Amino acid sequence: MKKYFETTQRLIESISTEKIRYLYSQIDWNQRLVGILGARGTGKTTLMLQYLKLNYGATYQAMYVSLDRLFLSDFSLYNLAEQFYKNGGVHLFIDEVHKYPNWTIELKGIYDDFPSLKIVFSGSSALLLHRSEADLSRRASIYRLHNLSFREFIQFKSDLQFQPVNLDQILMGHLPLSVSINQQIRPLVLFQEYLRSGAYPYYFEHPALFYDRVVATVKTIIETDLPAIASFTYSSVVSLQRVLAFIADSVPFKPNISELSRKTGVARDILLRMIDLLVRADLLMMLRQDSSPTGYLTKPEKLFLHNTTLAWALSAKNEPDTGSLRETFFMNQVSSLHQLTLPKTGDFLIDNKYTIEIGGANKTKKQIINIDNSFVVRDQIEIGYLNTIPLWLFGFLY
Numbered sequence: 001m002k003k004y005f006e007t008t009q010r011l012i013e014s015i016s017t018e019k020i021r022y023l024y025s026q027i028d029w030n031q032r033l034v035g036i037l038g039a040r041g042t043g044k045t046t047l048m049l050q051y052l053k054l055n056y057g058a059t060y061q062a063m064y065v066s067l068d069r070l071f072l073s074d075f076s077l078y079n080l081a082e083q084f085y086k087n088g089g090v091h092l093f094i095d096e097v098h099k100y101p102n103w104t105i106e107l108k109g110i111y112d113d114f115p116s117l118k119i120v121f122s123g124s125s126a127l128l129l130h131r132s133e134a135d136l137s138r139r140a141s142i143y144r145l146h147n148l149s150f151r152e153f154i155q156f157k158s159d160l161q162f163q164p165v166n167l168d169q170i171l172m173g174h175l176p177l178s179v180s181i182n183q184q185i186r187p188l189v190l191f192q193e194y195l196r197s198g199a200y201p202y203y204f205e206h207p208a209l210f211y212d213r214v215v216a217t218v219k220t221i222i223e224t225d226l227p228a229i230a231s232f233t234y235s236s237v238v239s240l241q242r243v244l245a246f247i248a249d250s251v252p253f254k255p256n257i258s259e260l261s262r263k264t265g266v267a268r269d270i271l272l273r274m275i276d277l278l279v280r281a282d283l284l285m286m287l288r289q290d291s292s293p294t295g296y297l298t299k300p301e302k303l304f305l306h307n308t309t310l311a312w313a314l315s316a317k318n319e320p321d322t323g324s325l326r327e328t329f330f331m332n333q334v335s336s337l338h339q340l341t342l343p344k345t346g347d348f349l350i351d352n353k354y355t356i357e358i359g360g361a362n363k364t365k366k367q368i369i370n371i372d373n374s375f376v377v378r379d380q381i382e383i384g385y386l387n388t389i390p391l392w393l394f395g396f397l398y
Contacts, residue, residue: 001083008064012053019156020050021201022164022398023145029055031141033111033119038145039282039306040124040225041200041217047145048093048120061090067103068096077103081110081117091118098123099228104136111139124225146336147199147282147307150395154190156204165396167338171354171375174393178383181396188382191392195325199309199332214313218244221281239266243274244283248314252324253303275303282306285331290341290352301342307332326358326379326391333394345371358391 021043027034029051036044048064056062063084067077077100084092092110097103103121110119151162165177181187197203200217203210222240242264247253255275261268278284286300305311308328311320327347331340334350343349346368348356354375357368361380365387368374378384379391 001080001087004063004065004080004084005060008052008062009058011064012049012057015046015049015053017050017054021047021145022149022152023047023143024050027143028141029120030118032115032117033107033136033140034121035136035140035142036120036122036145037142038122038124039147040221041202041214042145042147043201044122044124044145045095046201048095048122051120052091052093056091060088062093063089063091064093064095066095067100076106078106078109081114081119085114085117089117091120094119094121096124097121098225108136108139111136124221144336146398147309147332148201149333149336149398150191150194150198150392151398153194153198153395154185154187156201157190157193158185160184162396164398167334167350167354167397170389170393170396174384174389177396178390178393181393182382186382187390187392188380191395194395195308195329196312197309199307203309211313214309218283218310218314221283226277226281239264239270240274240277242266243271244278245314247284247303248305248311251304251311251320252327254301255299255303257299272299275300283310285328285335287331287340287342287348290343290349304328304331322360322379323358326360330356330358330377330391330394333397337397346374 023036024047027036036047038044045066052062052064065080077094081092097107107119107121110117148156151164154160154162162181169177197207197210200214202213206213222244223237226240227237243260243266246260246264257268257271261271264271266274275284275286279286283306285304285306287302287304288300305314305328308325311325311328330348334340334348338350339352341349341352343355346355346357348358350356354373355368355371356375356377357363357365358377359379361378363376363378365374365376368376374387376388377391377394378388381390384390
């Protein structure tokens with residue numbers, strides 16, 4: 001037990017609380033069981049350690065433990081929690097929970113047997129937590145940590161604080177919003193940097209090594225996280241890497257599943273399952289028509305890499321397609337809070353209500369001119385006009 005307290009103190013002493021991600025203030029940390037879900041590298045560990053530092057400091061009432069390590073054969077998460085509780089423990093933080101076998105069973109036991117103990121757990125892959133959520137649905141308050149928004153990127157880079165805005169504020173009041181923001185920053189320069197490198201907070205630690213770290217993160221998800229969750233053979237890992245690499249060079253990808261199956265050497269049903277795994281692991285996003293049934297056996301209309309940083313890091317081409325980057329950014333930021341589907345006309349349909357057409361600075365409304373509640377979203381403009389909105393402004397939703 002002593003070594004876990006020592007590790008906790010060492011970690012919180014080294015953590016900075018100057019820049020805190022948006023989800024921190026949304027979490028009800030007083031709930032008995034809190035789950036923080038999100039992609040590897042988005043800052044879940046930092047979020048927990050920041051809470052520990054700001055609310056506990058040097059104390060035996062709170063403890064952090066990461067399950068992303070080798071343990072002795074007789075290690076038991078339940079026994080650790082029991083010892084912590086008997087020694088006056090109040091708040092237990094468990095990181096990388098998906099690396100521990102039967103974690104849902106032991107977590108349920110801890111929750112039921114120690115009613116005054118508060119637990120926060122996280123996992124780097126949403127996949128296992130999604131599959132296991134039903135086991136804890138009556139007990140856990142689940143929160144999702146998305147990659148950095150453009151608003152957060154500005155805050156992390158320049159220390160300028162902007163408040164999040166909702167979708168209606170952007171659609172109906174984008175002009176005063178854009179004017180107010182432009183009085184403090186020149187958003188277009190920062191926006192180009194964000195598209196290249198802005199999705200993950202660790203960009204600010206070592207910018208020169210950033211893409212190498214992104215690629216390493218992706219490899220860890222595929223080679224370590226997913227096999228810990230599903231029954232994966234080595235050949236499955238290789239196939240999954242091949243599928244992701246093919247899609248990365250083709251996005252936005254309109255899947256011809258038969259052709260993709262032939263080119264990757266993966267059977268159709270297994271291929272669809274792999275695409276579903278990559279989506280749940282926050283490496284891909286899929287866009288379906290509103291009438292399409294859900295489930296991984298349904299072919300998506302379009303596939304995107306999960307964020308624009310992945311497009312730059314994973315594409316074998318020197319520069320990703322500009323139109324693809326625009327659509328990827330929009331879908332990444334808006335789908336964190338809203339449902340996006342593929343409309344009959346236009347690029348995106350938000351919540352079955354708003355039709356969006358995305359393009360460059362000269363994009364017109366010609367394609368959606370007769371559609372109610374339709375908007376043109378333009379790149380490379382600082383301020384919009386009427387139903388024409390700057391693309392970058394959708395990065396202020398969270």
